[in-house]
Structure formats: C-alpha cells, structure tokens
Amino acid sequence: MIKNEYHHGNLKDDFLTIAFDFIAKEDIEKLTLKILSDATGTSRSAIYRHFNSKDQLIETMIQKGFEHFDDFVSLALKDKNKPLIDRFYLSGKAYLEFAKQNSNLYRLLFGNKYANIREEIISIKDVDCSGFGALKAAVEEGQASGILKKEDSFYRTILLWSSLHGLSSLIIDGFMDIEKISDELYEKMFQDMLSSAVASKVKFLSSMPFGETLLKPKI
Amino acid sequence: MIKNEYHHGNLKDDFLTIAFDFIAKEDIEKLTLKILSDATGTSRSAIYRHFNSKDQLIETMIQKGFEHFDDFVSLALKDKNKPLIDRFYLSGKAYLEFAKQNSNLYRLLFGNKYANIREEIISIKDVDCSGFGALKAAVEEGQASGILKKEDSFYRTILLWSSLHGLSSLIIDGFMDIEKISDELYEKMFQDMLSSAVASKVKFLSSMPFGETLLKPKI
C-alpha cells in the first residue's frame, strides 16, 4: 500500500504497525523517530502531523497493547463452560505466555518507564476496563460459589496478580535460566496460588495438568 | 572537600556519591553526565578520566547497589538467634522496605534496562554471592530441620523471590494505591508463602505480627 507520492495515505497506522513490529524484536527504548521515518519512506518530522510527540505515539501503543493483553489473558477466564479452577489455570498460563512472547510489550505495559502515560490511560481501579477487573470478578465468582475461601477479594486478586507479575518479570528480565523451566515453575506456582485461595476440603475435577496433583491427598 | 583547584582530589567517588544521591529522588534514566559535571564543578568530559563510559559508571552503581541490597535483606535471614520463620518474615519485610525506600535503585538492580550490565556483574547462579543464595540456604536449612516440606529448594526459592519481586514491583511501579496497604498485603502474602512452603502440621511460636494468625487453627 506504499504509494510513491507526496501523500502517503495512512501514515498514522503505518507508524504504529512498524512500531509494534519493532518492539516484537527490540526494546521500546531503542525505537527512534528515524527508524519510523526510514521504514515509511518519509521525513523525520512527518510523524508530528499524526502525533503530538513521540510520547503520544507510545501512549497509543500502550492503549492498543492493553486491549490486546486483556483479550489474550481474559479469554480463558471468561469462558464459563469450563470449571473455574481451569479458567484460572489457563488464564494464568496465558498471562505468562503473553509476557514471554511479547516481553518488550509486556514491559511497556507494566514497567515503570511510561508509568505516567499508563496512568493517564488506565486506572486499574477502574476494574471493569482491565484484565485486573476480570480476575477480580472471577475471584468473587469463586468465593460466591464456595470454591474459594471467603476473604477480601481485592487483596486476593492483587496477590494472584503479584505472583504472575513476579514470575513473568523474573523470567523476561533475564534472571537465571528460568525460561527453560518456566512451565514447571508455573505449575508449581499455580498449586501454591490455588492452595492459598481455595476453601479447605474442596475437591476438584480437572483435565488440566495440575488436576492429578490436586486429587492426590496432601501429605 | 571541594577544592577550587585544577585537580579535584577524589572525583571518582564524588561522581558515584552524586549519582546515588540523584537516584534517591529521580530515575536513573534522567541522570546525565552534565548533572554530574555541574554538581562536581568539572567539565562534561572529566568523567571519562575515571570511567570508560556512562555505562561503566552505572555498572559500578549496580555493583555497589547489590552489596547494599544484599546486606540489607540478608541481615535478618542470617540471624540464627531467631526462629527460622521469623527470619523469613523479617527478611521479606526488609526486601519490601528496600524496594519502597530505594525504588529507583531497586529498578536499577532488578529491572531490564541494564540487564546486560547486571549479568556481567552477578550470575545469580553464583548463589553464594547474592541475596538469592542466602534465601536458598535458609530454605534448605528449613527443609533439613523439618520446618519446611521437602521439595526442590531451587524452585521454592524462586517462588519466594518471585512473590516478593512481584509485590514490590507492583507497588513501586505505581499500580493502584497499594502502597498505602502494602504492609497488610505483605502480611497476607507471607501467610500464603509460608503455608505453601511449610511442612504440614507444624506449629510455630513467633513474636512477629503473623504469629497470632499462625497459631489459630486453620478453617
């Protein structure tokens, strides 16, 4: 769709596409306006006809990035055809997969560098609009149905999120060689998360890998 | 100690001191060589007589930062006069305190931006030289004494670290207003961590805040 003419056609979308392609491989810090202008065959200042600043382009990336992330992670969580525990398991696994497969985007969304921009976009308190909201809803669903123990759902949700965020961050930020064992780590972490959140003496049936272990009597 | 002379005296140390003072308030990203030269009353290129590059100065900061961090966090963990569980509790609390009180330094040490530099300095696998090593040693101590359940100590250590890192990161990277409730969150998280790691049917005596709860029969 690149027209060799004065007017490009849809530069704004192209800038974003190229930027997302870029952070698929390299960190957002290395993205320069020159890279964007070269890739589109335009001048270095052309971008300013579509974004007020580089930060505003990144703001748009964060916005779209969160939409992508929320879809990816909440999908399993909202699938009410499956047992709740399985939904937690699959959603948590999706979270980790997202972080691993889109590590630069994950850092852009959840890191500190553009925290000011992020805060303009999403207030996590506005729970309905974020993956956090879906998680909290699922926690409350589990508490209502008796699967999870009654406790402050906000606290429980943060702790679940915190575990996922912690493991994801350690993995993608290059601590040890734990990427190799990240699946096993997740299985183990999920057991821990579950045993902390779950009502005692509840048995589950599940086709997930953790299922077998859950049915085993605890030592 | 600032001498109004051609030769400064101890510029190298001064650069580092000023840099650490700087990240006590602002992010490492905002530290420029001009800030350092202005603060020392030298020229912008003076720093190159003491460091090969800005990155090398930051490398030194990371090195010293880890020493500080390890001391701060491992202190309680190594205090064998206290019950092991208390040592875990206090060390974890110290971890969180360090992250909160030195958030820019914490990000410098554990974030992704200078991961390449960090990896040159500390191999986390070289467990004896890092806070991770002290934690793993304590886990193994607990497993040997029967307080903690027998399991892969490496995995357990990562999961403990992961929880602390996740909560710390969410707090200092501005997610929600959880800083206000970070102490309560830590108490709750510690309970979870403990119940996942501990051998079943073990009772603890502790003067720590969590102690009361621990002695309560679990529902």
Place this chain on the structure above:
DNA sequence: TTTTTTATGTTAACATTGTTCACATAAAAA
C-alpha cells in the same frame, strides 16, 4: 470549473545527549 481551505509532507535548524580528541596542568617518578 475555479478558488480557497485544510491536511499532510519536507527541509533546515535547535538544544541536549554521550563521546572523542587535542591540549593543559599538576602531581609523582626518575
């Protein structure tokens, strides 16, 4: 159609960044 307005793109320039190089100065070593 013709004219005017608006949207979009270019070129040149700016200050700031990390960095390098030739030079200057003072302390240490010979």
Place this chain on the structure above:
DNA sequence: TTTTTATGTGAACAATGTTAACATAAAAAA
C-alpha cells in the same frame, strides 16, 4: 631538575526529539 603519568578543559561530532517556515495535494467552497 627533568620526565612521565594522571587528571581536567574546550571544541567538536553524530544522533536524538522537537519546532518553524515552507511545499504540495486533496477536499471544500465559490
């Protein structure tokens, strides 16, 4: 005293994000 080494300066470099004046083409108005 002379020489060498360590340390600091000033000018210059390319790359960065950004702005301003100008250019072109499409859309809107006449």
